[in-house]
Amino acid sequence: MKRGSERGVVSERSVRRLYVCICGMTSVPFSFVRSVEFWSWFRMAVCVLPVVLVVMGVYVDYTHTADRCSILTVSNDSLLVEYGEPVKVNCSIPSEPSSVYKLGWESQILPVQTDSETSLVWTSPNLTEWEVNGREMFCYLSVPNTEQCKRKVHLTLYKRPDSVNISSESSVWSEGQMMKLKCEIENVGPLQNLTVQWTRVDQNNITTVTEMPYGSFSTSGEERKNGNVTSTLTVSASRDEDDVQYQCAALLRLDQLQQPQVGSSEPLNITVRYKPIITQPSKGIPNSVIKGNKLVLNCSAHGNPSPQYSWSSPGNKNLTTSSIIISSVQSEDQGQYSCTAYNDEGSDSMNVTVNVLEHPHTTNLSSESSMWSEGQMMKLKCEIKNTGPVQNLTVQWTRVDQNKNRTVTEMPYRRFSISEKQKGSMDVTSTLTVLASHDEDGVQYQCAALLKLEQLQQPQVGSSEPLNITVRYKPTITQPSSGTISLTQGDQLVLNCSAHGNPSPQYSWNSPGNKNLTISSIFISSVQSEDQGQYICTAYNDEGSDSLTVVVNVAVEYKLIIIIIAVCAVVGVVLIIGFWYYRHTQNKWRNLASHRNNDNIALSDDIAGQS
Numbered sequence: 168m169k170r171g172s173e174r175g176v177v178s179e180r181s182v183r184r185l186y187v188c189i190c191g192m193t194s195v196p197f198s199f200v201r202s203v204e205f206w207s208w209f210r211m212a213v214c215v216l217p218v219v220l221v222v223m224g225v226y227v228d229y230t231h232t233a234d235r236c237s238i239l240t241v242s243n244d245s246l247l248v249e250y251g252e253p254v255k256v257n258c259s260i261p262s263e264p265s266s267v268y269k270l271g272w273e274s275q276i277l278p279v280q281t282d283s284e285t286s287l288v289w290t291s292p293n294l295t296e297w298e299v300n301g302r303e304m305f306c307y308l309s310v311p312n313t314e315q316c317k318r319k320v321h322l323t324l325y326k327r328p329d330s331v332n333i334s335s336e337s338s339v340w341s342e343g344q345m346m347k348l349k350c351e352i353e354n355v356g357p358l359q360n361l362t363v364q365w366t367r368v369d370q371n372n373i374t375t376v377t378e379m380p381y382g383s384f385s386t387s388g389e390e391r392k393n394g395n396v397t398s399t400l401t402v403s404a405s406r407d408e409d410d411v412q413y414q415c416a417a418l419l420r421l422d423q424l425q426q427p428q429v430g431s432s433e434p435l436n437i438t439v440r441y442k443p444i445i446t447q448p449s450k451g452i453p454n455s456v457i458k459g460n461k462l463v464l465n466c467s468a469h470g471n472p473s474p475q476y477s478w479s480s481p482g483n484k485n486l487t488t489s490s491i492i493i494s495s496v497q498s499e500d501q502g503q504y505s506c507t508a509y510n511d512e513g514s515d516s517m518n519v520t521v522n523v524l525e526h527p528h529t530t531n532l533s534s535e536s537s538m539w540s541e542g543q544m545m546k547l548k549c550e551i552k553n554t555g556p557v558q559n560l561t562v563q564w565t566r567v568d569q570n571k572n573r574t575v576t577e578m579p580y581r582r583f584s585i586s587e588k589q590k591g592s593m594d595v596t597s598t599l600t601v602l603a604s605h606d607e608d609g610v611q612y613q614c615a616a617l618l619k620l621e622q623l624q625q626p627q628v629g630s631s632e633p634l635n636i637t638v639r640y641k642p643t644i645t646q647p648s649s650g651t652i653s654l655t656q657g658d659q660l661v662l663n664c665s666a667h668g669n670p671s672p673q674y675s676w677n678s679p680g681n682k683n684l685t686i687s688s689i690f691i692s693s694v695q696s697e698d699q700g701q702y703i704c705t706a707y708n709d710e711g712s713d714s715l716t717v718v719v720n721v722a723v724e725y726k727l728i729i730i731i732i733a734v735c736a737v738v739g740v741v742l743i744i745g746f747w748y749y750r751h752t753q754n755k756w757r758n759l760a761s762h763r764n765n766d767n768i769a770l771s772d773d774i775a776g777q778s
Contacts, residue, residue: 236316239308243320247423250326250356250393251293258306258318259286269309275302297392299324300357325419325429326393328355333415333432340404342441342512348400350415350432356393358386362418363398364428369411378418402437409439409471442513443470445506455522455559455620457628462493462500468508468515479505498523522556524618524628529553532614532631539603540710541640549614551595551629557585561617562597563627569609577617601636608638608669641711642668644704651718660691660698666706666713677703679719696721 242257258272263285271280272289275298281287287306299322308316330353340346350363363384365377379398381390388394398415402408416431447467448454456462466489468474476489481502493500501523507516529552539545549562562583564576576599583597597614601607616629646665654660664687666672674687679700691698699721705714 235313236308239306239316239318241306241318241320245321245323245423247323247325247421248294250324251295253290253292254294254322255288255290256320256322257286257288260308261285264308264310266310270307271309272304272306274304275299294324297324297356297389300391323421323423324357325360325421325424326354326356328417328430329353331415331417331430331432333413333435335435335437338438340408340437340439342404342406342439344404346402346404348402348413348415348435350396350398350400352396352398352417352430354393355396355417355419355430356388357391357419358388358394358396359390360420361396362420362427363396364416364418365398365400366414366416367411368414368434369407370409404439406439406441406444406469406471408437409441411437413437438471440471440512443468443474443508443510443515445508445515445517448506448517448519454519455524455556455618456496457524458497459495462491462496462521464491464504464506464519464521465489466506466508466517470508470510470512470515472510472512474508474510477507477509479507496521496523498525522559522620524620525553525555530614530616530629530631532612532634534634534636537637539607539636539638541603541605541638543603545601545603547599547601547612547614547634549597549599549631551597551616553593554595554616554618554629555593556618557593557595559618559620560593560595561619561626562595563615563617564597564599565613565615567611567613568606603638605638605640605643605667605669607636608640610636612636637669639669639710642666642672642706642708642713644706644713644715647704647715647717649715649717651720653720653722654694655722656695657693660689660694660719662689662702662704662717663687664704664706664715668706668708668710668713670708670710672706672708672712675705675707677701677705694719694721696723 238260240259246254246256248254258270260270263283267282269280269282270284270287272278272287274289276296277289277291279287279289289304289306303319304322305317305319307318330351332351332353334349334351336347336349348365350365352361352363355361359381361381363379365379367375367377369375377400384396384398386394386396396417400413400415412434414432414434416428418427419429420427445466445468447465454462454464464478466476466478468476476487478484478486478488478491480486480491481500481504491504501521504519504521505516506519507514509515529550531550531552533548533550535546535548547564549564551560551562554560558580560580562578564578566574566576568574578597578599583595586594586596595616599612599614611633613633614631615627617626618628619626644664644666646663652660662676664674664676666674674685676682676684676686676689678684678689679698679702687704689702699719702717702719703714704717705712707713
């Protein structure tokens with residue numbers, strides 16, 4: 168127990184000393200030093216510290232060596248040399264080291280060294296050793312008790328091919344075969360940097376390039392050296408390959424080689440034999456020609472060898488030419504023509520249907536009645552005689568109104584009646600239904616036969632004479648407008664009655680006082696109160712009539728009345744004043760006379776009294 172406790176005491180003292188050594192005056196508590204976590208950290212630090220020291224040593228040594236080796240220089244870091252050409256590269260140091268040294272070249276061929284010079288040239292008068300490719304070549308400087316300094320030089324030897332040849336397994340190809348082109352490149356290197364380039368130029372000078380890298384062709388030789396190469400291109404023989412030009416070339420993909428193409432073959436022209444394909448006439452398009460005109464059918468085909476031709480025509484006529492020419496085509500020339508183009512590789516055929524067209528002998532337009540009445544549904548009939556083919560026929564109706572506005576209506580095949588007259592010739596009747604109205608009066612109709620065929624530049628092959636339409640309709644009064652007219656007594660009254668109608672309308676007026684007039688206009692120079700009332704105009708023809716009522720109001724001239732009243736008032740006032748003045752004067756004179764009489768009587772009395 169005592170020894171154990173002594174060991175415990177020693178352990179405690181050791182820990183305290185380690186604590187003071189590591190932690191010093193830091194604030195790390197002593198209890199942490201005695202903990203398990205501290206001892207785990209301590210063991211990790213002890214393990215990592217040697218690694219850190221080694222890395223630092225290596226770094227310092229590397230830095231020292233790099234600084235020391237920087238004095239070693241070479242004239243070229245990389246060299247590309249063509250086979251058989253001379254090469255040289257210089258290695259140098261600025262000055263001789265203070266101790267014993269060796270300056271040299273380490274190479275697969277012609278190694279060289281010196282212990283007294285500050286520069287050393289590695290050279291070869293005609294480099295032909297392929298061993299330099301892919302091998303280390305370096306200049307070195309060796310000084311005792313120091314690490315050797317090195318400067319690597321990348322040296323590559325290449326060789327242009329002695330020849331590049333292209334060939335085909337057959338001089339003439341047949342369509343459908345799988346043919347092989349062979350490109351043979353002799354004595355080229357290094358093989359690992361070689362690419363075989365195939366170039367195809369078609370008839371339109373469009374170029375297509377295909378490249379085959381190392382590994383996709385057969386070789387005889389090591390990859391870092393020279394050798395012979397055979398590249399094969401498989402082509403499907405088709406008519407598109409006929410007259411195509413192929414060429415192959417050797418490319419060396421090397422960094423310092425500005426122009427990688429180091430050899431090329433002569434062009435190889437390809438000939439492909441293939442059966443004809445007819446290009447003219449076009450398949451399925453009928454050829455239409457008017458009777459009596461010239462018919463030309465040309466048969467043209469592409470094929471190799473050049474094709475020959477034969478024709479089969481209506482009536483089992485066989486011709487061995489590429490073209491058929493009929494100077495004046497007739498109805499019996501209508502039918503199917505078959506062209507066959509053939510050569511040793513096969514044949515192709517094409518059928519052409521020829522339609523013989525006839526201009527209509529007549530195109531007539533008629534109406535079921537020469538005179539239409541408004542409200543009727545009338546039919547116009549267009550009769551086209553002796554025309555065809557009717558499946559390409561369209562009947563065109565043209566309407567031109569009084570203002571020269573044109574309206575066109577087309578009726579295609581199956582919208583008119585057909586009666587077959589003879590092979591390829593038909594009679595056609597087309598009907599147009601029109602509502603008779605006064606808008607149709609004076610309108611002009613015309614019908615035409617159109618044959619819509621691609622070969623026919625002018626589709627209209629027949630036209631009728633124009634047909635003028637006359638429509639009878641009752642009058643419609645356009646003047647005057649219905650309503651009321653207000654006049655003053657003494658004014659002028661003019662009423663004009665105008666109407667549209669066919670036949671031209673007649674007129675009658677019914678005026679106040681039951682006066683009936685058979686004229687289109689009423690004229691009253693000075694209207695009076697008795698002219699006031701309703702005026703009714705009636706326009707009529709055989710188709711009907713139209714009436715219009717106008718109310719005329721006549722007002723008295725109040726100005727004249729006012730003047731008369733004013734004059735009368737003035738006259739009345741004057742008369743009253745005159746009458747008053749007259750009476751007043753009369754009274755005055757009577758009073759005066761009375762006074763005089765009284766005076767006379769008094770005087771007489773005085774006289775009598777005096778008497």
